[in-house]
Amino acid sequence: MAKSVLTPQAEDFPRWYQELIQKAELAENGPVRGTMTIRPWGYAIWEIIQRELDDRIRATGHKNAYFPLFIPMSFLEREADHVEGFSPELAVVTHGGGSELGEPVAVRPTSETVIGDAMSRWIQSHRDLPLLLNQWANVVRWELRPRLFLRTSEFLWQEGHTAHASWDEAQEETLRMHEVYADLMESVLAIRPVLGRKTDTERFAGAEATYTLEALMRDGKALQMGTSHNLGQNFARAFDIGYSTESGDRELCWMTSWGVSTRVVGALIMVHGDDSGLRLPPSLAPAQVVVLAVRETTADACTQLADSLRGLGVRVETDLDTHTGFGRRVTDWEIKGVPVRVEIGPRDLEDGVVTCVRRDSGTKERIGLDGASGAIAALLPDIQRSMLEDAASRQTEMTRDVTGIEEILASEASGFCRLTWADLGAEGERRLNADGWSVRCLAGADGEVPATPAAVESSVAYVARAY
RNA sequence: CGGGACGUGGCGCAGUUUGGUUAGCGCGCAGCGUUCGGGACGCUGAGGUCGCGGGUUCAAAUCCCGCCGUCCCGACCA
Numbered sequence: 001m002a003k004s005v006l007t008p009q010a011e012d013f014p015r016w017y018q019e020l021i022q023k024a025e026l027a028e029n030g031p032v033r034g035t036m037t038i039r040p041w042g043y044a045i046w047e048i049i050q051r052e053l054d055d056r057i058r059a060t061g062h063k064n065a066y067f068p069l070f071i072p073m074s075f076l077e078r079e080a081d082h083v084e085g086f087s088p089e090l091a092v093v094t095h096g097g098g099s100e101l102g103e104p105v106a107v108r109p110t111s112e113t114v115i116g117d118a119m120s121r122w123i124q125s126h127r128d129l130p131l132l133l134n135q136w137a138n139v140v141r142w143e144l145r146p147r148l149f150l151r152t153s154e155f156l157w158q159e160g161h162t163a164h165a166s167w168d169e170a171q172e173e174t175l176r177m178h179e180v181y182a183d184l185m186e187s188v189l190a191i192r193p194v195l196g197r198k199t200d201t202e203r204f205a206g207a208e209a210t211y212t213l214e215a216l217m218r219d220g221k222a223l224q225m226g227t228s229h230n231l232g233q234n235f236a237r238a239f240d241i242g243y244s245t246e247s248g249d250r251e252l253c254w255m256t257s258w259g260v261s262t263r264v265v266g267a268l269i270m271v272h273g274d275d276s277g278l279r280l281p282p283s284l285a286p287a288q289v290v291v292l293a294v295r296e297t298t299a300d301a302c303t304q305l306a307d308s309l310r311g312l313g314v315r316v317e318t319d320l321d322t323h324t325g326f327g328r329r330v331t332d333w334e335i336k337g338v339p340v341r342v343e344i345g346p347r348d349l350e351d352g353v354v355t356c357v358r359r360d361s362g363t364k365e366r367i368g369l370d371g372a373s374g375a376i377a378a379l380l381p382d383i384q385r386s387m388l389e390d391a392a393s394r395q396t397e398m399t400r401d402v403t404g405i406e407e408i409l410a411s412e413a414s415g416f417c418r419l420t421w422a423d424l425g426a427e428g429e430r431r432l433n434a435d436g437w438s439v440r441c442l443a444g445a446d447g448e449v450p451a452t453p454a455a456v457e458s459s460v461a462y463v464a465r466a467y
Numbered sequence: 468c469g470g471g472a473c474g475u476g477g478c479g480c481a482g483u484u485u486g487g488u489u490a491g492c493g494c495g496c497a498g499c500g501u502u503c504g505g506g507a508c509g510c511u512g513a514g515g516u517c518g519c520g521g522g523u524u525c526a527a528a529u530c531c532c533g534c535c536g537u538c539c540c541g542a543c544c545a
Contacts, residue, residue, distance in 0.1 A: 005506065014539075022478080033536065088468095088543065110545090141544065144468060150545090157545065224545065261545045294504055327505040334505095345504055355504080436541080 005331055008275045013219040018148070020269060024278050024335045027148050034146040034153030038262070041336060044286035046156065046262055050136065052188045052284070053158060053260060056180045062132040062160060067114045069138075070105040075113035078238040082112065085205020089141040091153070107140040112206065112231070112257055115161045116239035123243050123253060126165055130173070134160040149266035150223070150467050157261035163241060163253040167232070170254035174230040175449060177258040178211045181226040189264060190281035190388040191215050191271050192395065193225050194416070194462050196441025197450050199429060207257075208232035211449055214440040214462060216395045217270035220414020222440045222464035225267055228258035266467070271391050278337030279359055281387050282380040287317040289376060290338045292329060294345030296322045301344050301369075305354065308373040314380070334359060339383050340376060360387050399462075408463055409435055416440070417463040424461045432463060440464050 006023065007015045021027055026042030029035070038046065054064075070093065076083045091107040094100060108114065115133065123131055136158050143153045160177060164170040178195065185191045193213035204210045207229035214222050235241065236252040245251055272279040282288045289309055291302040299320045306316045317338070319329055333341055343355040353366040356376060360383050367375050398415030402408055405428045408417045421442055424432075429439050442459040444450045450459045 018538085029537080085544090139545085144543070145541095151543095155545065227545070259545065263545050322503075324503095325505090325507055326503055327507080329506090330504095331506050343504070347504070 005335065006275060006277065009218060017270060020273055020277055020335070021148050024337065026265070026269075029148065034143045036148055036152040036154070041286065042265065045268070045280070045284055046265055048284040048286065049184070049188065049264060050158070053184050054136070056184060057134050057158070057160065060176060060180060062134045062162075064135060065133050066135050066137065067111050067118065069108055071108050071114050073104050073106055075117060076106055078113065079206045079234055081234070082206035086110070086141070089143070091140045091142050108137070109139055109141045110259070111135065111137070111159055112161065112235050113239070116235045116241055116255070119163050119253070120239045120241045123163055123241060125244050126246060129163060129165045129243060129253065130169060131163040133162065134158060149269070150263055155262050157259050159257060159259040162256045163236070164255070165243070165251070165253070167254050170230055170232075170256050171451065174209070174211060174228050174256045174258070175451070177256070178213070178228040178449065181213055181228065181258070181260060184260070185213060185215070185225055186388065188281070188283045189268055190283070190384060190391055191225070191267060192388065192392040194441060194443055195449050196443040196462060197456065197459070198227075198441060199439050200426070201429060201433070202439065204229045206231060206234050208234065212441050215267055215271060216398050216415060216464070217267070217467070218273070218394070219270070220398050220465070222416065222466040223263070223267050223270070224440070224466070225264055226258070226260040229256060231255040231257060272387060276331070277335030279387065280337035280339055282339045282384050285337065285339050286315065287338050288315045288380055289340045289342060290317045290319055290333050291342045291344065292319040292333070293322055294326055294343055297346060298344045298349060301349060305342065305344065305372060309376060312373055312377045314377050340379055342376060358383060360390070405431060408432065408437060414465060418460055419463070421456065421459045421461045424463075436465055437463055438466050440466060
């Protein structure tokens with residue numbers, strides 16, 4: 001067995017994470033503290049996530065647009081909670097064109113305010129509603145303790161912003177996008193997060209309610225994978241986003257916003273990665289299959305198989321670099337997480353087979369060269385399913401019910417601790433926070449996301465240490 | 468931003484305590500040869516303003532001051 005190429009997770013999880021990102025060529029630190037250079041392999045993963053999510057956002061009736069990076073400080077200041085929440089992490093530009101600016105401009109930490117300003121002009125009538133927008137952008141939130149993908153001062157994301165004629169519609173939109181996110185996580189990222197609602201202390205600055213998706217990483221810490229906010233009329237009031245009703249009355253709009261960022265790549269790494277490296281679910285692997293020539297003489301067979309796989313719509317790369325040692329190439333592809341590795345050597349060709357290795361399970365089998373592409377392509381959905389089941393059951397195993405806050409504080413265990421919100425309460429939450437725990441979300445006892453005060457009252461709190 | 472550790476070729480490190488010729492090692496990289504079915508080996512070679520800026524000294528990777536950066540722990544967040 002090959003010696004491990006990464007620090008084992010059990011030995012030092014943060015170090016494992018860092019080494020994996022470096023060795024899989026996903027990303028590296030930028031020259032300015034807190035910034036991140038996303039390398040081609042990492043960016044290809046993000047692009048697939050982006051495409052999958054963009055398709056879903058369009059399918060639910062939203063249009064993409066782009067708003068400016070620079071925001072007048074005065075905009076941010078119009079919503080009291082919003083500015084209070086974001087001011088500690090704002091990057092502010094004070095100079096431009098060689099001289100000091102009259103009014104400093106903020107680099108967007110999020111775009112509710114600029115978009116709100118635009119919407120106040122674009123919306124006049126109930127006929128303009130609902131207005132369903134989305135933008136793909138970078139945002140800046142100055143980070144004191146950066147970590148690649150998880151917390152960087154600049155990150156990439158998608159932020160949806162919508163305006164509606166009623167609270168009900170806004171609520172429906174908020175939960176619809178929450179569901180869209182859940183589907184993305186499950187069917188693309190092969191992660192099944194807990195769906196819930198943020199407590200008042202964890203709520204987005206300026207929102208009435210925040211809904212979240214929380215998943216457990218392999219080290220037992222939780223990560224927020226996406227959020228969806230019902231903004232009520234807070235921003236509508238601040239930016240005067242109103243419309244005339246059918247009867248001619250003027251009303252304020254009800255707004256939502258929702259976002260998913262490059263942070264999910266961090267989740268992907270920490271949920272699926274193992275001591276041999278990254279494990280990519282086929283649905284977002286830039287290369288779903290790598291066909292590796294053991295010897296130079298088998299290169300043609302590799303190229304042919306790869307072409308045949310491409311014909312079936314499979315994303316394939318070939319590795320014909322026979323000058324590099326075989327074992328070396330194998331471990332490199334394992335670190336990168338390619339779901340299926342097909343090896344073709346002289347022995348295989350003699351026997352009329354190819355050797356096929358699954359990254360998720362390590363299972364190795366020889367399959368007939370005739371019809372190999374079909375058999376290989378057929379593995380992909382199976383790997384996808386199996387990785388989801390793996391991740392979901394690992395999360396379940398790391399989730400336990402507790403009867404009270406003392407039990408949490410006394411434990412060294414990681415993972416989710418679950419108890420009723422009635423047993424915990426805001427005071428209990430404060431005590432947990434003081435000790436490094438946080439209430440990740442409140443999930444409905446009935447499985448529904450708690451949307452009403454009554455549902456919150458009867459909800460179950462998921463408590464964990466978090467990223 | 469607080470507490471701790473650390474910055475030496477691309478990566479990982481030794482050397483720093485006790486200043487003293489051309490700053491070493493492993494990996495990686497380039498060339499050649501032998502290898503090749505789970506990180507191969509030999510030979511040859513390239514590559515370093517010792518994080519940056521000051522200071523002390525005949526002499527600084529080494530001592531002093533400041534700054535920057537990285538990692539871990541805390542408060543904040545997608």
